[in-house]
Amino acid sequence: MDVLARQELPGAETLFGRPLTALEGVREILASVREGGVPALLRWTRTLDGAALGAEDLWVGPEEMEAARERVDPALLASIRRARERIEAFHRAEPVPHAWHRVDSDGLVLGQEVRPLRRVGLYVPGGRAPLFSSLLMGAVPARVAGVGEVVVATPPRRDGSVPPAILAAAAEAGVARVLRAGGAQAVAALAYGLEGVLEPVEKIVGPGNLFVTLAKREVFGQVGIDGLPGPSEVLVVADATANPEWVAADLLAQAEHDPDASAVLVTASEGLLQAVEAALARQLQRLDPQGDGVARRSLERWGKALLCRDLAEAVAWAGRLAPEHLELAVEDPWRWVGRVGAAGAIFLGHAASEPLGDYLAGPDHILPTNGAARFSSGLSVETFLIRSSLIGYSDEALRRDGPAAVRMARAEGLEAHARAVEIRLEAGGPGGADEGPAPGKEGEA
Numbered sequence: 001m002d003v004l005a006r007q008e009l010p011g012a013e014t015l016f017g018r019p020l021t022a023l024e025g026v027r028e029i030l031a032s033v034r035e036g037g038v039p040a041l042l043r044w045t046r047t048l049d050g051a052a053l054g055a056e057d058l059w060v061g062p063e064e065m066e067a068a069r070e071r072v073d074p075a076l077l078a079s080i081r082r083a084r085e086r087i088e089a090f091h092r093a094e095p096v097p098h099a100w101h102r103v104d105s106d107g108l109v110l111g112q113e114v115r116p117l118r119r120v121g122l123y124v125p126g127g128r129a130p131l132f133s134s135l136l137m138g139a140v141p142a143r144v145a146g147v148g149e150v151v152v153a154t155p156p157r158r159d160g161s162v163p164p165a166i167l168a169a170a171a172e173a174g175v176a177r178v179l180r181a182g183g184a185q186a187v188a189a190l191a192y193g194l195e196g197v198l199e200p201v202e203k204i205v206g207p208g209n210l211f212v213t214l215a216k217r218e219v220f221g222q223v224g225i226d227g228l229p230g231p232s233e234v235l236v237v238a239d240a241t242a243n244p245e246w247v248a249a250d251l252l253a254q255a256e257h258d259p260d261a262s263a264v265l266v267t268a269s270e271g272l273l274q275a276v277e278a279a280l281a282r283q284l285q286r287l288d289p290q291g292d293g294v295a296r297r298s299l300e301r302w303g304k305a306l307l308c309r310d311l312a313e314a315v316a317w318a319g320r321l322a323p324e325h326l327e328l329a330v331e332d333p334w335r336w337v338g339r340v341g342a343a344g345a346i347f348l349g350h351a352a353s354e355p356l357g358d359y360l361a362g363p364d365h366i367l368p369t370n371g372a373a374r375f376s377s378g379l380s381v382e383t384f385l386i387r388s389s390l391i392g393y394s395d396e397a398l399r400r401d402g403p404a405a406v407r408m409a410r411a412e413g414l415e416a417h418a419r420a421v422e423i424r425l426e427a428g429g430p431g432g433a434d435e436g437p438a439p440g441k442e443g444e445a
């Protein structure tokens with residue numbers, strides 16, 4: 001991501017009036033919406049998405065969402081509902097932290113409060129394709145966690161409308177309102193708020209392209225973020241039992257998301273590698289007869305086929321690259337699962353095509369990319385919860401722990417810390433009568 005962020009942004013002269021990198025462009029957009037509010041947001045929406053909206057058009061409300069439910073094909077609506085149910089069932093089955101506390105025999109109270117976030121911003125990609133499935137993948141676990149309000153932001157089409165399938169999915173998932181804004185400008189609106197229109201949210205979740213992902217990284221600290229789920233990735237580890245047509249189809253499925261998406265095959269079978277390359281060429285011709293499609297550009301830039309000595313080496317490579325999606329298209333996937341170092345989601349066996357996970361298998365499809373699976377995971381109910389530690393001292397527990405705390409504070413050179421505890425010890429604890437310094441202790445260091 002950093003390589004792309006630092007490259008000169010094509011078209012920057014027209015967009016920003018001077019040459020800029022993608023990261024500089026994103027910073028400029030964020031600053032302009034932070035300072036300029038709604039007019040700046042509308043200006044970027046016109047420039048980048050071609051939609052000339054007025055301030056009164058910013059929101060899609062519940063009525064338009066309900067109407068969208070009527071407009072989508074009933075079979076599609078039923079599929080969206082089925083997907084919502086499957087995603088919800090998966091997230092309800094997840095282990096989540098619960099509030100707890102315990103009281104020790106000396107009266108020390110220790111525990112954790114757990115509460116859902118109050119307001120979350122959910123980015124739903126819409127630049128190349130209206131990813132209503134990503135809306136479900138963000139809004140459903142938020143709801144399971146008990147989040148107070150989920151504000152969705154998604155880029156409008158050139159006529160200013162939001163695709164009905166996105167609105168229908170929003171209605172199905174219980175989302176109250178949708179902001180017609182995309183890209184870094186939408187991230188700015190969610191993070192900084194829009195005066196009189198939108199309060200800043202506490203956390204921004206959801207996937208997006210390079211601009212969205214860079215913007216989320218920039219606003220982190222001002223608000224929380226779920227991670228950096230950027231351009232899609234698939235890495236297929238395949239053995240000679242894999243069907244080359246199926247493997248090629250799964251590589252193309254992720255490549256079609258974005259010219260920045262990546263699709264990689266790792267195998268120890270030279271025969272399979274050649275068969276997949278031939279299948280790819282054939283399928284790409286059918287998918288993109290003009291020869292200028294997204295999948296072709298993605299494969300040219302980031303597509304790779306690696307030939308390894310054996311399957312163990314192939315799996316080791318997969319773990320090192322830590323892809324968003326790993327397919328184990330091998331005879332005995334369970335033999336290898338435990339040896340995968342890192343991956344956002346692991347698909348087991350020949351039938352488990354990645355797009356099934358994109359839509360309705362159940363686990364979340366908002367997953368770390370760009371190697372971030374080494375240290376982070378996909379969206380879960382826990383993404384929407386915060387924990388607060390609970391600490392309560394009795395007189396007895398204070399007498400036991402206080403002297404050690406005082407000693408440690410003085411060793412760190414923090415006299416005020418030491419005195420804060422000592423003053424209570426001198427008074428004999430919360431139950432003691434004396435609020436002032438103990439006789440004879442004044443001036444002691």
Ligand SMILES: NC(=O)c1ccc[n+]([C@@H]2O[C@H](COP(=O)([O-])OP(=O)(O)OC[C@H]3O[C@@H](n4cnc5c(N)ncnc54)[C@H](O)[C@@H]3O)[C@@H](O)[C@H]2O)c1
Nearest residue numbers: 125126127128182183207208209229231232257258366367
């Ligand atoms: N990792 C995951 O979990 C996951 C899940 C779903 C989708 N995705 C990824 O989400 C992405 C969706 O991308 P998309 O582009 O279709 O939609 P998007 O909604 O993420 O981005 C569209 C926005 O990009 C901005 N933009 C476009 N060109 C720009 C420029 N030159 N300068 C500044 N801003 C610009 C515009 O504001 C536009 O509204 C894909 O990369 C896809 O692979 C990832």
Ligand SMILES: N[C@H](CO)Cc1c[nH]c[nH+]1
Nearest residue numbers: 131133134232233358365
């Ligand atoms: N493959 C994407 C995650 O990288 C998710 C998605 C949504 N719709 C289709 N695919």
Ligand SMILES: [Zn+2]
Nearest residue numbers: 232253254358
């Ligand atoms: Zn996909």
